[in-house]
Structures are given as C-alpha cells and as structure tokens.
Amino acid sequence: MKRRNFIKKAALGSTASVVGPSIVFADFIPKGYVPLFEQDTDPFKLFQKDAEMTVLNERPWNIEAKAHLLDDDITPNKYMFIRNNGIIPKNIDVNSWTLTIDGESVNQKKTYSLNDLKTKFRQYTYQLTLECGGNGRSEFDPPAKGNQWTVGAVSCAKWTGIRLRDLLVDVGIKDNAVYVGYHAADAHLSGDDSKEPISRGVPIAKAMQDETLLAFKMNDQDIPLAHGFPLRLVAGGWPASASGKWVTSLSVRNKVHDGAKMTGTAYRIPCNPVAPGTKVKDEDMCIIESMPVKSLITYPKSGAIIKNGYVLAIRGHAWAGELTVEKMEYSIDFGSTWKNCTLEKPNNRLAWQHFNANIKFPKKGYYEIWARATDNNGKKQPMLLPGWNPKGYLNNACHRIAIKVS
Ligand SMILES: Nc1nc2c(c(=O)[nH]1)N[C@H]1C(S)=C(S)[C@@H](COP(=O)(O)O)O[C@H]1N2
Ligand SMILES: [Mo]
Secondary structure, eight states: OOHHHHHHHHHHTTTOOSSOOOOTTGGGSOTTOOOHHHHSOOHHHHTTOOTTSEEEEETTEEEEOOGGGGOSSSOOGGGOOEEOSSBOOOSOOTTTOEEEEESTTBSSOEEEEHHHHHHHSOEEEEEEEEEOTTTTGGGOSSOOSSOOOOSOOEEEEEEEEEEHHHHHHHHOBOTTOOEEEEEESOBOTTSOTTSOSOOOEEEHHHHTSTTOEEEEEETTEEOOGGGTTTOEEEOTTSBGGGSOSSEEEEEEESSSOOOTTSSTTTTEEESSOOOTTOOOOGGGEEEOOSOOOEEEEEESOTTEEEOTTOOEEEEEEEEBTTBOEEEEEEESSTTSSOEEOEEOOOSSTTSOEEEEEEEOOSSSEEEEEEEEEEETTSOBOOSSOOOOOTTOOOOOOOEEEEEEEO
C-alpha cells in the first residue's frame, strides 16, 4: 500500500465521509466519472482503523490487525479486521431497509423493516469470536491463493441484536429446513449485478443457537459500515464468512445452501487429510464448520527487549470455535517444555478467553515464546502448520513471538 499517495489524494476529499456528503451538482457528473473523493481514499480514515493495521487488498478492501493490536478484551472497531469479497454498499437508507425471509422451507415469505426487527423481538448482547477461515493463510506451502492473512483476521467484539431463532419461529419454518443462507447488499467486483460476491450461511442447528444473532449494534453503537451496517448475521465460532454483512434476505433452504462461495474449494477443506499440493475431488471436500482451537499472544509485541532478571507478564486470548479452551500453556524453549498460563472463563459461550503468565528467563539471549491452547475435547494447537488444503484455511499453529533478554 502506497500510503503517501492516498494521503495526498485524501486531503482533496477530506470532507467526504463514508456515506458521502451530498454532492451538490450530482446530476452533472458525467456518466462513468468517479468523483475524486471516491477514487482513492485513506482506508484508515475511511474505516476509522488504527494506522498500524495492515492493508492486504484495496479492491475489495481487506485489512488485518497485528497480534499486539488485539490486546483489548473486547475488540474495538479500530483494530477489527475487514474482509470483503465485493464492494461495500453505498447510500444505505435505514428507513427503507428490509429483511425478507424466504426459501423452500418457510411456510410463507415474510418481510420485516429494520424497525419491526428492533421493536418486535427481544434483544440480546453477546461477545462473539469471528475469525476468517483463511486467517494464517500466508504460511501455507505450496502457497494458497487469496489474501495472505498472517494472524490478524480475528476479532471478538460485542454484538447486539435479535436471535435468528426468534425470527425463524415468527416466520414459521417447515420440518424439512436444512440451512439458512444469507443474501446481502454488497456488489460483485465485476459490476455484474446478477452475481453475488458471497452468499453463505449456517445449518439450521447453528441458526437455532441462542448466540446466533441478527445484529444491529457492535460495541453498543451502530455497526460500522465496513462491518455490515445496518444489519448483520453473527454466527460466532464459525468461519466468519458465515456471518453475512449488509443482510437483505435469508433463505431457509431444504438442502445445503448453494450460494456463492458455498461450493468448490471456497470455505471447504478435504474431508480427510491430503498431502500438500494434492488435487482433491469435489465430492471429497467438506464445508468448514466450527473453527479449531487457537490462541494469540497480544502482549508484549514480538521483538520486545527486556532486562535480564525481569519477570515478563505476557497475556493474550484463546478460542476454540464451538468448544471452550480448557488449558493454555507457553514454552520458551521451542516447544521442548511447557508451563501453564492462567486462563479465564469466557464472558459468554463463543467469546474468546483471556490468559496470562509471568515468565522468567534463565539468562541473556534470544528467545521465542510459543503459546498453545487445548480445547475441552483435549485437542491441542499444532506447533507448526497443520493439514494443507487448497485454499489455505484453518491454520491454527501456535502463535510465536520473539524476545531479547539483554
Ligand atoms: N455480505 C458479505 N458478508 C460477508 C463478507 C462479504 O464479503 N460480504 N465477507 C465474509 C467473510 S469471508 C468474513 S471473514 C467476514 C469478515 O467480517 P468483518 O469484515 O466484519 O471482520 O465477513 C463475512 N461476511
Ligand atoms: Mo473470511
């Protein structure tokens, strides 16, 4: 990302907000002309992200955090990764926004205004872990195409909304319902409006969980535009691609939803492990459901230098998809020996858990701290890259930071 370039241009359009000021002579804009303020903008200003966030792609916008930026217990917007498959919707009118529930397995199609959703149903708040299925992709070998996420495509914000279950009950669904697929207002990169950038969803059992929300608030405020304003599906613990942003309709399907990015190698992995580089048959690919156990050291920042004799207090978060984290350990000798961290309970199901430990180093020199979580089924994070798959999903290898004791 050439920062200097867009800072220069952003100055020209510094009055432009995300939704845009009203363009006074809009009627006179030549067809196909893109106003300067939209041509190149500073993503950090545009999305209110911290300047230390990393831009991986500008079209569509994909932005990730660094481990040390994720230190907060509840992730604030400025450190939250953005993953887009298409173009963020423009000119959203909350007064005319509706959500339609249809599909083979509804008794009758029904449409709700935002106001209906906000007033007719009870609201709930949960802190929910959302991790992109491709987080950690950059480590795959042979490499996997797609955004080269390192460790920062994960967040755990507080979401407020209504239970998807309450809505489905209100609509009335048939016994043969299998899946709930979302459709959203973002546009396909090609500009072809008949195509959707992404249309995924969750099986009925996940849709019916207490914590599966149709959210209108994130961290007690309107959801930021980039994260799905004004209405977003949030299915914590699953690949975040299941959590549709800018949702305009939900289809209750009598089969596994077959929308964009539900098939082929998208968000699917070989049902059984394969050797790196293997071509896998379509019927041998399985949809990713619950995310695997994982953790992140968020303090100190990798590369920290400490004085000999100093006791270093490390901290971070651990999560395990639908499961809970039962044990958290660290190693300072490249995984030869492990010691326990103190591990907290989650704020609610599907929220990440905080850990900390006090570390003494035996003498001066270079060390790495490796962190390893174990889920409540006894599964541990692998020390190095786990099962290769064509699109580089589910890298839950131990997080490692470098420390110099001087
Ligand atoms: N409508 C829509 N919803 C979407 C996406 C998208 O491109 N369009 N991307 C998905 C993917 S792949 C991820 S990882 C998460 C990212 O959520 P965030 O940008 O709020 O962090 O949103 C999901 N929901
Ligand atoms: Mo994703």
